[in-house]
Amino acid sequence: MAVPGPAAPTEPYAELPDASREALERYLAYLGDVRRRADKTLRNYRTDIEDFLRFLATRGAALEEAGRSDGRAYLGWLRDRGTAEGSVKRRATTIRGFYGWLDREGVTLRAKPGDSMLRLRYPKSTRRLPQFLSTTEVERLVEGADAQTPAGLRDRALLELLYAAGLRVSEVAGLDVGHLDLVNRQVRVRGKGDKTRIGLFGEPAHDALREYIERGRPALLPAGRTADALFLNRSGGRLSARSIQTVVRRSGTQAGILRRVHPHLLRHTFATHMLEGDADLRIVQHLLGHSSADTTQIYTAVAQRRHEALVTSALQRARTIEAERRERGER
Structure with a gap:
């Protein structure tokens, strides 16, 4: 029988521990100075990671000891609150990236065996095709x-x-x-x-x-x-x-x-x-x-779907015209 983990927090969150805040500031400095991320992107990273770190603090989980099970609990809590699927997926990626940086910086991550935050994933969902103008x-x-x-x-x-x-x-x-x-x-x-x-x-x-x-x-x-x-x-x-x-x-x-x-x-x-x-x-x-052709690839699906719609419409018009001709011939 599985032992339930700590309950998901209810707002307000606990205060952010000093160690967590210091790690977050160092990570944001790295993203800004080395990776040259835009200010808006840095604000989004700050909001997402700080929210997760407060979630951990409320659960009584230390930054270095948190594992994938904590990450999954957080993502589930977000879904229960009605957070959009795209936002939940983005936060999963952001959290995993943050812990990947901690690992590269030599921070000792002490999650339980098999429960590494570096393995946090969000289930793939059907990607919506972009809208466009004629x-x-x-x-x-x-x-x-x-x-x-x-x-x-x-x-x-x-x-x-x-x-x-x-x-x-x-x-x-x-x-x-x-x-x-x-x-x-x-x-x-x-x-x-x-x-x-x-x-x-x-x-x-x-x-x-x-x-x-x-x-x-x-x-x-x-x-x-x-x-x-x-x-x-x-x-x-x-x-x-x-x-x-x-x-x-x-x-x-x-x-x-x-x-x-x-x-x-x-x-x-x-x-x-x-x-x-x-x-x-x-x-x-x-x-x-x-940076990747995979990002661009989705537009080929849009163009293909539009092409199929045009062909279907043309065939339908052709069938209608042919039916009208047969009807006139019968008369």
């Missing part, structure tokens, strides 16, 4: 921006670049004018892990960016001021990632697109349309800045 929806989205105002010229250039180059919102927010090469239709972006790559864009984005730089951006920049940022707000400062999200969402509403439009949806759309156009998977992987 080419018609993209056209409506971009053309909805008012090209007669500085802000409208900026918004059109912003939307064109997000779609044409498949950039992340943080990458676009960090762009300077000097990162743009209009002659060769290239943009240099700094992505995850502080990695730099070159993004490409076509003629529509080129034209929209040129119009914005020549007519829109100077009008947004106060007299006598200079700025490096490519996309400016109404005060002449850098347009933030949150403001870019607002621009995209508002543009989607104005275009009459029923689903919620956000920058990452345009990134999904870029990848899907590229693969539908028979682009090489490795090229799309590079343009997206994915």
